Amino acid sequence: MKAVTTKTDPGHFFEDFKLGQRLVHATPRTVTTGDVALYTALYGPRFSLFSSDAFARGCGLVSAPVDPLIAFHIVFGKTVPDISLNAVANLGYAEGRFLAPVFPGDTLSAVSDVIGLKENSNGKTGVVYVRTTGTNQHGEAVLSYVRWVMVRKRDEAAEIVEQTVPTLSTAVAPADLALPPGLDFSAYDWALAGAPHAFEDYEIGEKIDHVDGMAVEEAEHQMATRLWQNTAKVHFNQFERARDPSGRRLVYGGVVISTAKALSFNGLQNAGLILAINGGRHVAPFFAGGTVFAWSEVLDKADLGAAGALRLRLVATKDAPCAEFPDKGGEGVYDSSVILDFDYWAAVPKRV
Template sequence: MAKTNAGRFFEDYAVGQVIDHAVPRTVSGGERALYHALYPARHALHSSDEFARACGLAGSPLDDLAAFHVVFGKSVPDVSLNAVANLGYAEGRWLLPVHAGDTLRSSSEVIGLKQNSNGRTGVVWVRTTGTNQRGETVMEYVRWVMVRKRDASAPAPETVVPDLKAVLPPEDLVIPEGLDFSAYDFTLAGERHRWGDYEVGETIDHVDGVTIEEAEHMMATRLWQNTAKVHFDATFREDGKRLIYGGHVISMARALSFNGLANAQLIVGLNGGAHANPCFAGDTVKAWTEVLDKADTPAPGVGAIRLRLVATKGGAPFELKDDNGKYRPEVLLDLDYWALMPQ
């Protein structure tokens, strides 16, 4: 009897199936230090306990995307070990801050299935939930992946495509308890631009770039315990290249967005996202942002801002798709998210 795990294939999933993922992960200050070593992350709320306390929180929470990576990484062996590609995200919400000492685990419910016309792969939709040691939900999101079939002759399941919100309405966003930006220190935060300084339709070139290093993306993949073969096994692809984990690109782009969006302190909603083209070691990632929407919140001094974050590996900023509506080849990431910013 085989004791190793080959991972799930498309025909192993059923709508309504709930998968509890191994292995629980206790995060520490080391998680933050390594996250900030991997990316040029320097948003003040995630860097300083004193700054966070001045904003009404108990202390500085773990970077929002670091918490996302931990929860996401738990799901990989059960959801995307045999994936061809991670296709998109929707309905992502950060519900509670994650602090050093918290233990995170995750589970996923299969909410959709659709076999592709080639009969060799299919798309699986899952809603993944991350919880802490008290059983409280810290975040949730939907993602869909293209997964290989074990047996191309296996019958196709009934097609179920979930009806997902294109955009989270502002009332669905959860503001951390106690958050108060009414006495926000713009000098310590690094920029003076506040919520009222941004206009819907405005675009921001974040200017800076970072070249992806083989060692760093491999360290990140191992840190998040992401076991997808395309990320760590150079023999898994015909070109002999290891595909950069899409979350690595997300975190890099978010960190680069500090230059121009230093006061977009907390990510609270993920409306959608696409990994438009593959990223490999040696690519230089740059980023630009478009302001899509703004909303008031009930928290004192806190506004919500909806942003489209685009990561590229070259090309001119603000160019996203070609005349046929397809992503340009230099576009790596198209991410639509809500963030909180001082008013």
Template sequence: MNRTDAKFSFKTSAGNFFEDYRLGQVIRHAVPRTATEGDRALYAALYPSRFALYSSDAFAKASGLARGPLEDLIGFHIVFGKTVPDISLNAVANLGYAEGRFLAPVYPGDTLTSVSEVIGLKENSNGASGVVWVRTTGHDQTGAAVLSYVRWVMVRKRDHAAPAPETVIPKLAPAVAAADLVVPEGLDFSGYDFELAGAPHRWSDFAVGERIDHVDQVTIEEAEHMMATRLWQNTSKVHFDATQREDGRRLIYGGHVISLARALSFNGLANAQMIAAINAGAHANPCFAGTTVRAWSEVLDMAETANPGVGALRLRLVATTAGTEPFGLRDADGRYRKGVLLDLDYWAFIPK
């Protein structure tokens, strides 16, 4: 049969464009994904992560947990990846995060699903794209929420002539309040082994305003970032399809930079074991394969918790290109410096 004689059925999806979103729209994302020990192994292979709570069941049990959970960012990446085909398949860029809370540890064997609600819309002045704000919640197989966060994405329009929606920009909290941090049930750092964890520094050794240069550097390889993005089932075209950008380069998934910077922060913050919340985050400049990344942190706030021996640090984690002067964030005009890749504000649990 000639192709001209065949009946074609168009069952593929080009993804959502800006004009497809509606305020209050709820999207239940496909496909459920079961996290495994393989995710732990691949995460350790992709990033130089050495935090003891995730590396050792024995250390986790001594800290009051049933066993070693998966890295918090594994759960984040899986939940995030579910949203990409519906939210950011046609994205120009992922712009930022807010109000992120890690509500329960994720363990091997947990099956995660994601659901998002559109909470804001704003068409750009060029009429070719717009910004979509969504609140995404990840659930495990029991229906319990394991994390929730807001992100906003610049998405292309399919039809530039499509009418602009009413502009609604959600009012977001500048930070998750310390009182709203969820400490995992049973977490107890009163018998914490600092020698095995790799550093002597406890909560009381830090001070608001203190800055830490994490010293180490890692060069991003093309194969590694594409493997990571596939691992999290992130299908955004800009990460795989070299024709999506005029320069023919694949954009590094922002979560890859987050995990890399978090792993680099071990040197100086080895005892900041668990991520409790993401207060704010921005991918300040694009990142591409071949970039050598380093990181520095600043202590923004400190809080106590009700769990034995557990304190919380609010930290700014900044990833930069190699050669960028540490501790510099913005230029005289208030814009991010060219070498700044990531500006992430988060809470972490640390032994007191």
């Protein structure tokens, strides 16, 4: 009889990764309006561009694209079995660029290239850096980003010969931001979009409290995570999690990102279209039952011609309204309520 483990995938351990290695991730995924409906039900986003085919056509597109975060979650989910099944921690994102809009009917697949490896001094773990690319059925890249995670070694004695830490940009340069082909905000309907705030109205340094709070239930985060075929055990295996000090399933960080992004409508009504992810940190774990609040800060502005772009910092908290903008202090220590610090570029229409 065959051994059990030859067919069950144990995931990769740190010594399994090699610099320059390309991982082809399983399970291509056709995106549908069913996914969009579930995304709406799970987060309640109100950005018109993703909500209405008619509105999207008024912006020069053939129909409503899906929220770029849907593409991100799908591609990210595919990488989990190969990259982070044995991860101790998800350390960061960088150089995330949305390269082409995704529409219902498109099929996404993903590959990851190992661009960095750094063993930790304890000899038990190491940090793996991958650049992941999501591609549609035409072979066109729709998304690219770097992620680094701390991964366990299977065998502490395993020697890691080739190591390197890649140099990563702190933010995607405006020249590298890609607007969806055909995007034309010249007839933008500000009333249907929900607010008159244009690119010109936002100032660097401006902070916006998004006011509303959104509770997250166990069933919701499990559905949200399975929808993207993300298999990380910590989100689902309550039997095993009962032995963790928390005793709880961990909410997938992407749920916090999407929840906070949906809340950001209140103040950033015209800045729904993410163009790039400069960085992101899941500052503290989040568990079901908590209520997410969020605030944003305008970090930078760039005029892309057909649209403006805002570089935004989206900070999410747990059980803490954000009128006082809970943040990190001078020594970089975050307020205990903060669970997410996410840095991205979004397109926003110009007034003229």
